[in-house]
Amino acid sequence: MGEDSVVIRFENFSYSYPDTPNVLVDINLKVEKGEALGIIGPNGAGKSTLCKAMNGLVPHFYGGYINGRVIVAGMDTLEHTVAELSTKVGLVFQEPENQLSGLALTVEEEVGFGLAMLGYPREEIKDRVREALEKVGLSGLEERSPFELSGGQQQRLAIATVLAMKPEIIVLDEPVSLLDPIGKREVFEAVKELKKTGSTLVIAEHEIEELAYIADRVIALNEGRIVMEGEVDQVLADVEGLRKITVEAPSVAQLTHILRERAGLEVNHYPIRLEEAVKLYEEVLRK
Amino acid sequence: MSTLGSRLLRTTIIGKDTPIHKLDPRTKFLYFFWISLLGYIFYDFVLTFIFLVVNLLLAVVGKVVRRILLTILVIIVPWIAIAAPILSLPLGFPWNETIIYRINLFGMELPVYQEGLGWAITWPLRIAVTISAALLFMLTTKLGEIIALFFKLRLPFRALYMIAAALQFIPLLADEVGTIYQAQLSRGLKTKASIVRRVFNFLALGIPLTLSAISKVQIRAIALESRGFSAPVEKTLMYELRFKSVDYVFFAAIIFFTGVLAYIYITMGYSPIVRLRYLFG
Amino acid sequence: MSGEPLIRVEDVWFSYDNEVTALRGVSLTITKGERIALIGQNGGGKTTLAKHLNGLLKPTKGRVLVKGMDTRTTPTHELVRYVGYVFQNPAHQIFTSRVYDEVAYGPKNLGLSEEEVDKRVRRALEMVGLQDYVEWHPYDLNFGQMKLLTIASILSMDPEIYVLDEPTSGQDHRWRNLVAELIMKLNQQGKTIIVITHDMKFVARTSERTILLANGKILADGPTREVLNNIELLREAAIKPPQITQLCHELNNRLGTSFQSMLEEEAAEEFIKHGINV
Numbered sequence: 079m080g081e082d083s084v085v086i087r088f089e090n091f092s093y094s095y096p097d098t099p100n101v102l103v104d105i106n107l108k109v110e111k112g113e114a115l116g117i118i119g120p121n122g123a124g125k126s127t128l129c130k131a132m133n134g135l136v137p138h139f140y141g142g143y144i145n146g147r148v149i150v151a152g153m154d155t156l157e158h159t160v161a162e163l164s165t166k167v168g169l170v171f172q173e174p175e176n177q178l179s180g181l182a183l184t185v186e187e188e189v190g191f192g193l194a195m196l197g198y199p200r201e202e203i204k205d206r207v208r209e210a211l212e213k214v215g216l217s218g219l220e221e222r223s224p225f226e227l228s229g230g231q232q233q234r235l236a237i238a239t240v241l242a243m244k245p246e247i248i249v250l251d252e253p254v255s256l257l258d259p260i261g262k263r264e265v266f267e268a269v270k271e272l273k274k275t276g277s278t279l280v281i282a283e284h285e286i287e288e289l290a291y292i293a294d295r296v297i298a299l300n301e302g303r304i305v306m307e308g309e310v311d312q313v314l315a316d317v318e319g320l321r322k323i324t325v326e327a328p329s330v331a332q333l334t335h336i337l338r339e340r341a342g343l344e345v346n347h348y349p350i351r352l353e354e355a356v357k358l359y360e361e362v363l364r365k
Numbered sequence: 366m367s368t369l370g371s372r373l374l375r376t377t378i379i380g381k382d383t384p385i386h387k388l389d390p391r392t393k394f395l396y397f398f399w400i401s402l403l404g405y406i407f408y409d410f411v412l413t414f415i416f417l418v419v420n421l422l423l424a425v426v427g428k429v430v431r432r433i434l435l436t437i438l439v440i441i442v443p444w445i446a447i448a449a450p451i452l453s454l455p456l457g458f459p460w461n462e463t464i465i466y467r468i469n470l471f472g473m474e475l476p477v478y479q480e481g482l483g484w485a486i487t488w489p490l491r492i493a494v495t496i497s498a499a500l501l502f503m504l505t506t507k508l509g510e511i512i513a514l515f516f517k518l519r520l521p522f523r524a525l526y527m528i529a530a531a532l533q534f535i536p537l538l539a540d541e542v543g544t545i546y547q548a549q550l551s552r553g554l555k556t557k558a559s560i561v562r563r564v565f566n567f568l569a570l571g572i573p574l575t576l577s578a579i580s581k582v583q584i585r586a587i588a589l590e591s592r593g594f595s596a597p598v599e600k601t602l603m604y605e606l607r608f609k610s611v612d613y614v615f616f617a618a619i620i621f622f623t624g625v626l627a628y629i630y631i632t633m634g635y636s637p638i639v640r641l642r643y644l645f646g
Numbered sequence: 647m648s649g650e651p652l653i654r655v656e657d658v659w660f661s662y663d664n665e666v667t668a669l670r671g672v673s674l675t676i677t678k679g680e681r682i683a684l685i686g687q688n689g690g691g692k693t694t695l696a697k698h699l700n701g702l703l704k705p706t707k708g709r710v711l712v713k714g715m716d717t718r719t720t721p722t723h724e725l726v727r728y729v730g731y732v733f734q735n736p737a738h739q740i741f742t743s744r745v746y747d748e749v750a751y752g753p754k755n756l757g758l759s760e761e762e763v764d765k766r767v768r769r770a771l772e773m774v775g776l777q778d779y780v781e782w783h784p785y786d787l788n789f790g791q792m793k794l795l796t797i798a799s800i801l802s803m804d805p806e807i808y809v810l811d812e813p814t815s816g817q818d819h820r821w822r823n824l825v826a827e828l829i830m831k832l833n834q835q836g837k838t839i840i841v842i843t844h845d846m847k848f849v850a851r852t853s854e855r856t857i858l859l860a861n862g863k864i865l866a867d868g869p870t871r872e873v874l875n876n877i878e879l880l881r882e883a884a885i886k887p888p889q890i891t892q893l894c895h896e897l898n899n900r901l902g903t904s905f906q907s908m909l910e911e912e913a914a915e916e917f918i919k920h921g922i923n924v
Contacts, residue, residue, distance in 0.1 A: 121818045122788060133591055161596035169591045172816065175537070176581050177588035183507055192592035194601040203601060229688060239592060255816040258688040258844050260884045284818055287889050324820035329847070329889035329910055336914040342924050352889060356896045362922050363901060541738075547702045548739040551731040552799060553723045553755030569751075572741035576785075580737065 083111045085247050085278050086132055086167075090146035093127060093136060101127045103302040105146070109247065109280060114273050116293030116310065117282040120324050123299040125282040129251040132280065133167035134160045151246050164192065168240030170250045174232035174257070178224045185211070185227070186220040189238045196243075203242075210241040213275075214268045230261025234268050247278040255284060266292070287328045290314055290350045298323060315348035330355035337362075384611050385427030385505045390514040392612045393506060397498040399619055403626060404494040409636040410483065413490040420497040429504040436500060437493050444489040452481035460484075483641040513606055538578060545573045649678040652713060652807060652838055653699055653729075659707035660694055660862075668694040670862040671708070676807070676840070681833055683853035683870065684842045686883060691862040692842045696809045699840070700729035713806075727756060730805035734812045736792035739799070740784045745776065748784050748795060752803040763802075770801035774828065790821055797828070807838040814845045826852050847888045850874060850908035858883060875906055 086109040093102040102124045109115050117125050130136040134155040137144050148155045151166040171177045182188035189210055190203040198206075211217050214234040219227070224235060233253055240248055250269065254262040266288050273279060273292060283289045289296070289310075296313040298306035300323040306313050314320075317327040317335040326332065328350045337343040343362065349355040385393075400420065404413050417437075424430040451457040458481035466477040503511075546554075549569045558566065629637050636642070653676040660669040669691050676682065676699075684692045697703040698710050701717040710717040712725055733739060742748045749770050753763045771777045774794040779787065784795055793813070800808065813825045822845065829839050829852045843849060849856055849870060856873040858866040860883050866873045874880070874887045877895050886892070890913045894905035903920065907913035 120820050121790060130587075135587060135591060139587060139590055159595070160590050161593040164591055164593040164596075169588075171584065171588055173584060176584040178585075179589060179592070180585060195593040196596050197598040197601050200601055243592070252816070259886060260687050262844075263884065263886075324818070324823075326819045330893060332910040333890060333893075333913050333917075336910055337917060337922065340914060341918050341922055343922060344924055352892055352896070355893050356900070359893065359897055359917070360900050362924075363897060363903065363917060363920055364923065365921070544733070544735075545738045547697065548731075548733040550702060550722050551700060551726055551733070552739065552752040553726050553803065555723050555755065569739075569741050573738050576740075577735075577737040 084108050085111050085151055086280070087149045088131070088146070089149070091131065091148055092145040093131060093142060094144075095127075095140055095142045101302050102131065105304060107297065107304065109278065111246075111278055112276050114279040114281065114292055114294045116289045116296040117280065117299060118284070118286060118289065118296060118313075118320075118325055119299035119305075123323070124302040125299055126251050128299065129169065129249050129280065129282055131155070132247070132249050133169050134158065134163045135169070161196070164245075165196065165243050166246050168243055168245035168248045170233070170236050170240055170248070170253050172252045172255055174229050174236060175225070177236050178232070183223060184221050185216065185224055185235060188224045188235060189242050192239055192243050206242045206244070207238075210238040213241055213271065214238045215264070215271075228261060229257045230264035233257060233261065233265050237265070237268055237272075241272075247280065248272065250279070250281040250283075252282050252284065254288075262288075286314060286326065287352075290328055298325065311347065311350060314350040317348065334358070383427045383505070385423060385429075385501070387609060387611050388505075388615060389606055389608050389612050390502075390506045390510045391606060392608070392615050393502045394514060396615070396619065397502045399623075400498050401495040404491045406630070407626075407635050407637075408483075408487060408641050409639045410487040410490050410641075411638040412636075413487055413494060416494045417490060417497060420494060420501060424497065424501055427501065427505045429501065432504065433497050433500045437497055440496065441489045441493045444492075445486055448485035448489065449482060452485040453477045454481070457481050458484065479641070483639065487641070510606070537581070538574065541574060541577055542570065545570050545577075548573075651675045651677050654711040655695070655698065655708075656711070657708040658695075658698060658705040658710060660698065660703060661706050668862050669698075669705075672859075672862070672864055673708075674857065674864065674867060676838060678806070678838055679833065679836055680838050680855055681829065681853045682838075682840045683849040683856045684840060684859060685844070685846070685849060685856060685885065686859040686865070687885075690859045692859050693811060694862075695859065696731070696811065696840065696842055699807070699809055700731050701725040702731070723755065726752075726803065726805070728805050729807045729809065730800035730803055731809045732797050732800050732811060732813065734815065736789070736796045739796055740792065743783055744780075745771070745782045745784055745787070745795060746780045749799045749802045752799055756803060766802040766804060770798040773801055773831070774798045790817065790824075793817070793821075794824075805837075807840065808832060809840045809842070811842045812844070813841065814843060814848050822848055846874065846886065846891075847909070850888050850891075858885075871906055871908065874908055 086107070088105045088107040091102060091105040092100070095101055105128065117128060119125055127136055130140070131148055132150060136142070137156070138160050144156070150163060153163065153166065155163060179188060179191045182191050186207055189207045193203045193206060208217075211220065214237050216231065216234055216238060219231070224232065227235060237248070253269070254265050257265065262285070269279065269281065269292055279292070281289070281292060293310045295308065296306070296310050297304050298313060298320065305323060306316065306319055314327055315331050317331055320327045327335070330352060331348040331350050334343065334345060334348045334355070338345065345358065349358050400416055404416055407413065421430055421434065424433045454475060454477070455461060458478065460480045461478035463479040464476040465479045465482070467474050468477060554566055554569060555562070655672055655674045658669050658672045659667070661667040672691070672695060684696060686692050694703060698705060698717065699712065701712075701720065701722040704718045712720070713728055715725065717725060740748055742751065746767055749767045750763050753766050758766070768777070771780060774797055776791065776794055776798060779791070784792060787795060810825070814822045826848065829841070833839055841853060853870050855868065856866070856870040857864060858873060858879070865883060866876060866879055874891050875895070877887065880887055888908050890910060891908050894907050894913065897903055898905055905913070905916050907916050
């Protein structure tokens with residue numbers, strides 16, 4: 079892949095909040111067009127901050143000190159405002175209700191809000207809103223109040239608000255962690271759809287077993303540093319490496335690790351998804 | 366408990382489709398201004414009462430009469446009930462002059478004065494006209510339309526946002542209060558207690574509420590910022606404000622009645638029916 | 647473990663303002679020393695049921711008996727001696743400017759002597775590992791520590807029964823293990839634990855009994871292994887069992903085996919016992 083295909087580039091990036099030093103240390107990272115990058119790591123490792131550095135909230139909104147730089151779609155985030163970056167990077171947060179604008183009475187208005195703030199013509203807003211709602215499976219709820227929706231619906235609404243801006247990259251910061259199982263499933267389905275259509279995705283997530291289906295590549299953060307980086311099948315299968323930073327690998331990978339240690343099970347590669355494990359153990363356990 | 370706030374939110378935004386809802390917010394705002402002004406120009410409680418009835422009739426058309434009527438009754442009836450007996454008696458009101466009636470109270474004959482009585486009834490009614498007209502506007506106009514209206518009036522966008530967000534925020538905080546109250550009850554908070562204890566109890570609710578409200582506001586501000594809120598461009602309004610035929614009918618009515626009332630004012634004065642006298646000057 | 651019944655929930659119905667019926671005829675008995683998980687989608691009635699256990703909510707119909715006391719007639723500040731409820735969000739309860747005071751608030755409300763309060767505060771902070779933060783300002787703690795603080799503020803009241811409302815939501819794996827250990831520790835001291843959670847792996851680790859609620863009714867109430875292996879029922883309730891359970895289920899379908907594991911360790915043992923082709 080050439081340099082043109084790089085949508086996000088962190089170059090020796092370090093960051094300290096005004097009251098917390100070294101939240102991110104020496105980050106070097108590239109996100110290619112069309113890829114899905116997973117970010118894992120314990121709480122406090124810097125996952126959220128990394129996400130916020132991608133659309134300029136860090137440092138524009140929070141202040142603090144930075145070193146190095148972040149280039150998003152060719153723009154240095156330090157030289158452009160969050161509003162300018164909002165059409166390049168869409169950020170979806172953890173809490174469904176609190177990211178509603180509070181200015182929109184219907185789902186339709188909520189999705190159009192960002193475009194309205196940027197002064198897009200009304201006709202174009204309508205078209206884009208329809209398209210975005212379709213993508214997250216909320217068509218038909220245009221006239222409902224955002225506050226009436228379930229958590230999963232609100233979170234998909236948040237994704238739609240971001241999609242309407244047609245960003246080059248969508249960043250999701252633990253989008254399901256506060257949802258119930260149905261909500262989680264709905265949001266993951268929507269994210270998988272986005273992946274199918276070739277969107278560039280960055281997703282910080284604790285639900286590592288789901289992440290295995292979404293991410294192409296994964297980085298692990300610990301104490302502000304990137305400590306692991308690679309293909310999803312490689313990083314999530316590294317049971318020992320993940321344990322060192324108190325992250326649990328997918329259950330099927332852990333199981334395989336135990337069986338290798340205890341029973342000498344020989345496998346080239348630990349499974350990280352259910353289907354792979356079923357295939358593997360069907361052979362291993364067959365009499 | 367947890368659904369109270371969101372339900373409040375929902376009830377404030379029920380979209381109905383009545384002629385009043387169809388009116389342009391500017392028309393409704395003009396009407397609010399016009400009828401309130403009339404209430405203060407005329408000093409005649411029968412006429413003021415008619416204005417109030419007109420408001421309520423429009424509220425019936427707009428299907429919001431119950432809430433308006435309820436609000437009016439709660440504010441106005443007790444007010445009149447307390448003010449009228451006090452103000453209309455000899456020492457109740459400094460401008461009392463004209464005796465219109467004498468009542469017998471505990472064997473004492475007391476005069477009832479027109480000045481005090483008129484004042485005690487007219488003022489609450491005037492306020493009632495203003496409140497009902499304001500509610501008529503608020504309850505039949507979508508928040509987005511109100512924002513569009515204020516926008517046309519060239520109010521700064523950030524100020525608008527603060528107002529609108531605050532309006533939506535209150536019901537959400539109501540939910541929050543419920544949860545916090547339960548959390549502290551679970552730690553043995555006693556509802557029946559001494560004054561000192563109650564102040565402490567108040568802190569146990571007030572501090573978490575304030576802090577969680579601040580954090581909610583911050584999260585929302587961040588989310589808004591990420592969606593281009595502060596972009597230095599002309600914002601697009603999601604609502605187009607356009608006068609429709611129903612607006613022109615309304616304008617015609619306003620102009621017609623302005624004419625009629627102006628005629629009455631000129632020929633019969635500011636108190637055409639009750640014949641009250643201005644008290645100052 | 648089976649012992650005296652601590653809580654009896656008898657045909658409880660509950661509706662918020664006569665509009666939404668959140669519970670429709672729920673009955674169950676909780677005995678001393680049990681570890682119970684309440685699972686199900688939001689709006690299914692988990693939290694509503696849990697809030698009935700210490701009288702935060704009173705049944706519209708039916709009754710709840712806590713150690714024989716009817717919650718409708720016993721004041722909540724009396725019931726909280728026996729049932730401690732840890733809320734999900736620390737921001738909803740922290741209000742003092744010192745970790746010590748925050749933990750002392752509960753026992754003080756119970757009218758204990760200063761000495762006893764002090765003893766309990768120190769013990770509670772030690773149990774959650776915050777003993778070195780006694781003089782700190784609660785808001786200087788990180789989010790995980792704040793959650794520990796809220797647990798400590800209930801521990802210091804020393805109730806017999808603990809209700810933990812979604813202790814793991816939004817938290818990392820390290821936290822999940824920490825809470826799981828704490829639950830086991832409390833249980834060994836004879837405490838009864840009720841956890842509301844969406845995390846099935848956590849359920850498998852911590853709870854011996856699982857109650858599944860949907861639409862205000864109990865859909866299942868039994869040993870965790872049975873409930874989590876009832877794949878059909880869980881599918882109906884749109885809940886994914888732990889990945890290991892899913893794996894066992896698939897293998898059982900294909901190989902005619904009868905694996906029932908929920909966690910990695912036990913699956914490894916079960917597989918080894920079955921015999922593996924290395």
